[in-house]
Structures are given as structure tokens and as C-alpha cells.
Amino acid sequence: MTGNDLIETVEAALGRPGAATSDYDLNPDVVLPEGRVLRDAAVLVALMPSPDGARVVLTKRSSALKHHPGQISFPGGKREGDETLPTTALREAEEEIALDRRQVRLIGTLPPHETVTSFQVTPHVGVIEGPFNPVAELGEVAEIFSVPLHHVLDLDNYVIERRRWRGQWRQYFVVPYGPYYIWGATARMLRSLADQVRP
Template sequence: MTAREDLKTRLAAALAGKGAPSSDFDLNPGTVLPPNRKLRDAAVLVAVSIEPRGVRVYLTKRSSRLKHHPGQVAFPGGKKDEGDTDLAATALREAREEIALPDSNVEIVGCMPSHETVTGFNVTPIVGMLRGPFEPVPEPGEVAEVFTVPLDLVTDPARFSIERRRWRGEWRRFYTVPHGPYYIWGATARILRGLADRMG
């Protein structure tokens, strides 16, 4: 079995279990969410690549000018458009637009349970493996930087910590998994923690 086949088998096995949806409120059990709230469908691409430095996951640093989550570390992704056939198509389109990743260079392995964000999105993480190398090009209006982190780092539950900050007048607790100069937290860290739990 090649390294790529082995990695695909590991990822597929991790995604096979159903699992429960996650949310930005998981660590805040006292939060009461309106039962009639309307969430917008969205998807992100968890793009995994075998590189000379090892197995890496692609992330972006969002532009500070964006309305939602400015300046934060995030997966390529966004809300579903009418023209998207499904959420995998949404994730692929967003990755193409944000970091110039061709659809043909991604093999979809599966998806994780959806994640609800504080900004009203129901985000489905789509996990895909890159078929070969590519040169990312950040979309200037949305992406300040494209970088990668080691898969082993972000799938090791011991590397995650829980922090808190004030949000809308209340303390909110959240996962973080820092890497070098990058502060990975919030929905992105929660999705990665979910993947870590599945691959553990």
C-alpha cells in the first residue's frame, strides 16, 4: 500500500462514523439557542496534501476587510450558492475562488457532521486529498495568506487547549490549536478537534 492509499484509508475510516454535529457553543453548555433560528448552509474544504515536509492541511488567513470572521484562520469555504449541486461542490468552488485550487486536483474522501457557527451558518466540512502539488494564489479580496499545518499536529487532541474571551457580554470558551505565528481557534479549531477525535 502506498503512502497515499494508506492516508486515504485512514481518513475514510475516520469519516465513516456518523457522530453528532458540533457548534461554536459546545464548550458553553449554558447557551440557549432559539429553536426557530434559520441557519445558512455553507461548506469548507479540509484539503490534505502529501508533501516533502509530510502530510499537511491547507488553511487561510482571512482578509481583515471581511464582514464575517475578519483576520481569522479558516479553511477555504463559504455559503452555498444556488448553482452548487451539493455542499461538496460548494467547498470545491470556494477553494477554487479563494486559493486557486483546481477541482480536478481534489479527490473527495468524505464529510464530517455539520458545524453551527455563532454567525448563523451550518457548515459542512468536506475532506479531500490533493492528487498532486499546486501553487496557491490567495484571492486578494478574501484571503490575506495561504499556509499549511501538519496533519499530525491538528489531529492530536493533546495539542488543543481551551481558552475564553468575552463575546456579546458573556464569557465564551473555545478550542485553540496554535501553530507558529498562526492562532487557530473558534470554528476552525473545533472542526479540527472533531477530526482529531475521529482519527485518535
């Protein structure tokens, strides 16, 4: 399947309804408080056509950051002021990886994802059109890399692992690729994309 074919498959899948996700999905014993307030955030799931079908752009966060140091993530962040969530995703991608928003054709969104840090993150899926020369945001992004789209769409590549968090065992999805340990919210949102494409 060519890159364009795979991207068209993803675009068609995004038109189907999907279920919201959460960092707590694999931990049914966790009881979330009623009336909790979540802050809006957005990420860009940037798809890049390539000879091996298509790739997903990801970042490795700086180890000097206070929150989630060294973790794999999508470009993204919290909404500022009254901007729309698509604007948030595109702005953050410009800041973090120097992706010109004019190069991105948005093709849909995934259901929102609730994080343990009380954000409601909306993943916006977009296609990078034209040449892209990534530049990492100094102090925020340690590395920019990409993984084959077919790898993260294959449900067999996901495993469930667990670790102690706040005194309790917490389970989460992992979708490793080469030297990259993709886990937590990023892996859960990628799993949501895989579920949409291959229900």
C-alpha cells in the same frame, strides 16, 4: 507513518458516524432558540501529501473583511442557488486559493457545524492530487499556509481559552501552530476530525 498512510487512516475514520458540533459546545449555559434558521455553507478540508506525512491547507482572512477579519479558516463559504454542498466547497477553494477542483479527490465529510453567525457548515475532506500552486484571492485571503496533519490530529495540541463575547464569557478550542492562532469554528472542526480519527 507516510502521508498516504495517514490519509488512509482519515478516510477510514470518516466512514464512522460522528456527532454534530457547534460554536456553543463548550458553553452549555447557552440556550439556542427553537426553530432557528441556519444557512447552508461548506468548507474544504484539503489534505496535501508531503514528506512530513500530510498537511492541511488553511487561509488567513484579509484584515479588511467585514466578517472574521484576520482569522484562520478553511476555504469555503455559503451555498449559492441549488448547488450541492460539495460543489460549494470546491468552488470556494477554486476562488480563494486557486485549487482546481479536478485535482481534489473527496474522501468524506465531517458532521455539520453550527456557527454563531447562524450558518450550518459541512466540512468536506479532500485529497489534493498533483502539484498545487496556491494563489490567494485578492481582497479576501491574506495568506495561504499549511500545517502538519499529525499536529491537528493530536488531541494534546488543543487547549480551551475564553473571551468576552456579547457581554458574556465564551469558551472555545484553540490549536496553535507556530505563528498561527487557529481558534473558533476552524479549530472546532479540526478537533472534530481528530475525535473521528482517535475516538
